[in-house]
Each structure stands twice: as structure tokens, then as C-alpha cells.
Amino acid sequence: MPHRRFSGSLTAPKVDLFLDLGNPFLNLTVDSFLKIGTVAVGKAAAEEAYHVAKRGSISNHNFEHSLKKMCKEGAYWGTVAGLYVGMEYGMERIRGTRDWKNAMIGGALTGAIVSAASSKSGDKIVMDAIAGGAVATAAEFINYLT
Known part of the structure; x- marks a missing residue:
């Protein structure tokens, strides 16, 4: 039986804004x-x-x-x-290396800060820090795979 194959790609226009704040x-x-x-x-x-x-x-x-x-x-x-990217970049600068640990620490700090700003429960802050670190680490590992 004949078989057809379609090959192609779909691209979206890329819009990039660059602000140089020094x-x-x-x-x-x-x-x-x-x-x-x-x-x-x-x-x-x-x-x-x-x-x-x-x-x-x-x-x-x-x-x-x-x-x-x-x-x-x-x-x-x-x-x-913005907070997460700033935290991750800060960790990269402090540690002097670029790896998944920066994402984990940046995600944990971001989760804790966002949680502390919106809630007063210590347990909730810790749980959100763990979730932030886990999500950021998973995203970093997935990014390495692609």
C-alpha cells in the first residue's frame, strides 16, 4: 500500500525586546x-x-x-x-558556576519569598519553597534533555 509522508515546520514570528539597563x-x-x-x-x-x-x-x-x-x-x-530569574542569576554569580543547583536554590528562594509575602504560616512557606525548588529543578533537567 502506498504511503505518504508530510514533512515541514511551523514557525511563529519572533518578537524580542531588549532593554539595556547597564x-x-x-x-x-x-x-x-x-x-x-x-x-x-x-x-x-x-x-x-x-x-x-x-x-x-x-x-x-x-x-x-x-x-x-x-x-x-x-x-x-x-x-x-523576574524574582526567580534574578535569584537564579544571583546564585550563579555567588557560586561561580552554572548548573541545576542554581535553579533549585533560586526556585526554593522564590517559592519562600512569594509565600511569605502572601501568607504568614511557617509550614506553608517551607512547603512552597520545596515546591518552587522542585519545579525549577525539574524544568532545568527537562531543558537539558531537549
């Missing part, structure tokens, strides 16, 4: 804030568009609520991303 730490942190913050805004916009389609209409109040949610999500996730 310091690599600041450059990486702000870049991460902007990139992940933009993704979070897009996610919130898609969710709000779904809710508008489901309701069938949008009011002025709902529109303002949607914009506030988009800004809040973008600022929150952008801040977390």
Missing part, C-alpha cells in the same frame, strides 16, 4: 518580568473573552473588571518570573 542582573529580571507578564495578560484576556462569549454580552463594569484582572495577573506572574 546591569546583566537587571536586564534578565526585567526581561523575564515583561515576557512572562505578557503571557499572563494573554491568558487572562483569553479567559475573559471566553466568559464574555458565554454570557453573550459585556458591560462597562465587566470590561473594567477584565482589564483589572489582566493587569493583576500580568504583574503577579511577571514579578514571580
Whole structure:
């Protein structure tokens, strides 16, 4: 039986913004804030568009609520991303090497700081630090595989 094969690739346009703030730490942190913050805004916009389609209409109040949610999500996730990248870069500079341990420590510190800022429970802070370190380490190992 004849067999056909399709080969090709799909690429998206690459948009890159570079701000030179005169310091690599600041450059990486702000870049991460902007990139992940933009993704979070897009996610919130898609969710709000779904809710508008489901309701069938949008009011002025709902529109303002949607914009506030988009800004809040973008600022929150952008801040977390900027904090993580800053922590990882800081660990790289302190330790003098670039490896998965920087991601683990940076993720743990980020998890602890974000948790401490939003919660007062010591156990919750420790659990979030463990989760942050685990997720960052797993992402680093997956990145090595690809």
C-alpha cells in the first residue's frame, strides 16, 4: 500500500525586546518580568473573552473588571518570573558556576519569598519553597534533555 509522508515546520514570528539597563542582573529580571507578564495578560484576556462569549454580552463594569484582572495577573506572574530569574542569576554569580543547583536554590528562594509575602504560616512557606525548588529543578533537567 502506498504511503505518504508530510514533512515541514511551523514557525511563529519572533518578537524580542531588549532593554539595556547597564546591569546583566537587571536586564534578565526585567526581561523575564515583561515576557512572562505578557503571557499572563494573554491568558487572562483569553479567559475573559471566553466568559464574555458565554454570557453573550459585556458591560462597562465587566470590561473594567477584565482589564483589572489582566493587569493583576500580568504583574503577579511577571514579578514571580523576574524574582526567580534574578535569584537564579544571583546564585550563579555567588557560586561561580552554572548548573541545576542554581535553579533549585533560586526556585526554593522564590517559592519562600512569594509565600511569605502572601501568607504568614511557617509550614506553608517551607512547603512552597520545596515546591518552587522542585519545579525549577525539574524544568532545568527537562531543558537539558531537549
